[in-house]
């Protein structure tokens with residue numbers, strides 16, 4: 083049994099896995115960890131030097147596996163490195179090249195679940211990041227925005243290209259507890275995580291956004307569980323509109339009651355408008371034509 | 380009137396449009412420009428309101444003043460609602476400000492009809508033009524169009540928009556005559572036909588490598604039908620939807636339960652929104668589009684309304700028990716799609732896995748299928764459902780929700796159960 087200590091990144095796992103695979107080390111013989119303290123309890127071993135092993139590049143792995151591995155690597159479950167290696171082993175040395183088609187396989191299913199959780203986290207980051215305007219760059223005239231987000235998994239690098247494409251025309255930083263992403267119009271780069279207090283709490287537009295949120299809500303069709311399954315409470319603390327939710331729910335019954343008690347309005351006659359007249363004439367002649375047709379039939 | 384007040388009125392006026400979809404646009408983004416915006420792939424819901432609906436686009440009206448008198452609509456001319464009107468620049472600024480803060484995917488702009496169809500369309504188009512041409516906005520734009528507007532204006536709207544839509548509102552002219560006397564189904568369909576032509580023109584020309592680039596045009600059109608405002612049966616509603624899907628290639632038909640409004644009309648008394656019916660219609664719509672069902676199989680002349688207690692696929696299976704049990708190890712794709720509790724994704728998984736193995740119940744459990752629903756309808760290597768009683772009368776009863784859930788209590792509308800292949804929480808499914 084050997085212990086392999088890697089950085090918690092896909093590239094690090096891939097490099098180590100390649101070497102182990104080339105050396106024919108079976109999954110049961112490896113203990114993976116990205117935790118230095120844990121590794122020190124064992125006789126820690128760094129991943130083998132990549133140049134030292136020949137033939138590692140000759141191993142053919144389905145592209146779909148590498149994509150899946152990239153997502154799974156961003157998950158926080160400590161068992162992911164070992165499971166990734168086991169599936170890699172089965173795909174190659176185990177001669178189960180079709181393995182990924184087996185959603186019924188326990189290992190594959192677990193990787194897919196982790197991949198899905200990471201994908202969902204990325205999607206929610208794209209959705210729930212809220213930028214706050216902090217100033218304008220005097221030299222370039224570009225607006226500068228900062229956002230705070232708390233992802234569940236290590237997804238900042240996977241999620242950042244989306245923001246680069248979408249917000250190319252503004253400068254922005256997305257701060258998270260473990261890693262931050264920054265864009266200045268030419269370069270996307272990453273720095274270490276920071277605490278929440280580094281990010282602004284508010285934006286002047288938040289009130290207008292809450293106005294929109296309050297008014298787009300329809301009190302006659304409350305479905306709280308549908309809302310919460312897509313926007314779990316853990317995200318609420320960083321969403322400016324979430325402070326309205328409790329109040330909107332509480333008022334809804336009374337608002338609907340008010341509608342039901344409102345006196346019905348009688349129809350008003352058409353105003354004197356040329357377009358409306360032409361429309362009514364068109365409708366009448368079409369109706370007449372239809373009646374005529376049905377008379378003939 | 381200040382911008383906050385205008386936004387209150389003109390967002391409130393827009394909320395009865397169910398569509399908020401921002402998917403299906405051509406891929407574009409802001410790289411290399413001074414602007415912002417990107418589209419393509421799945422749309423994103425940036426928030427959810429307590430009605431369970433997704434907030435994706437900023438959905439507002441240009442103005443809520445309207446010449447028409449559609450009795451289900453808060454903006455009709457007979458309503459006493461406060462009227463407001465945005466200037467094009469106000470909408471442009473709101474869209475950009477909201478977009479840059481990542482509150483939204485883009486804009487869904489509609490309007491009450493003022494002066495004439497063309498005049499109204501011009502106002503709406505002006506906003507889209509400014510966003511695209513002055514501000515290089517590459518985010519999502521959905522424009523509502525008016526069937527009576529000139530074809531040139533509809534073409535122009537399609538040039539700036541990712542999606543355009545015209546609401547049919549009600550599935551028959553007879554209903555429109557009573558409830559929306561200015562609206563006309565034939566003209567709406569004619570306009571949809573023209574839009575379909577433009578969308579296809581663009582796609583066809585794109586395929587030729589040397590041909591000059593066609594003028595940009597929206598990639599899809601959608602529509603909305605109101606449910607429960609008139610007496611139309613589900614068979615009529617689904618028949619109308621099916622016709623729109625096949626003859627005009629609509630991306631989506633939205634079903635919107637007629638909901639109480641603060642300005643009720645004497646012609647259309649308020650009632651509870653038929654939320655479960657709306658939910659069942661979405662499920663049926665899903666069956667039409669992705670499960671190869673025909674309208675007559677779901678809602679026939681003999682039984683024109685959907686079963687509110689059971690989802691339409693299960694309901695179909697119970698009416699067609701001779702089709703079952705289906706062998707998941709052998710049945711063709713079309714038949715697997717008919718199994719209650721089995722969605723499109725899991726059908727694909729089963730087809731992939733069974734090339735290498737004989738599926739057993741434990742395999743299906745690992746796919747996290749709803750076993751209780753599935754078991755009576757399938758056979759696997761180690762399961763034959765004879766004893767579960769496909770022939771028994773009690774089979775239907777096994778699937779019924781507890782009786783109290785069936786009542787539509789207006790004060791606390793029940794939340795429809797979602798099945799695995801489907802969830803309706805918003806315009807986006």
Ligand code: SF4
Nearest residue numbers: 445447449452454455
């Ligand atoms: S045309 Fe009808 S549905 Fe549209 S805003 Fe006017 S009254 Fe409402």
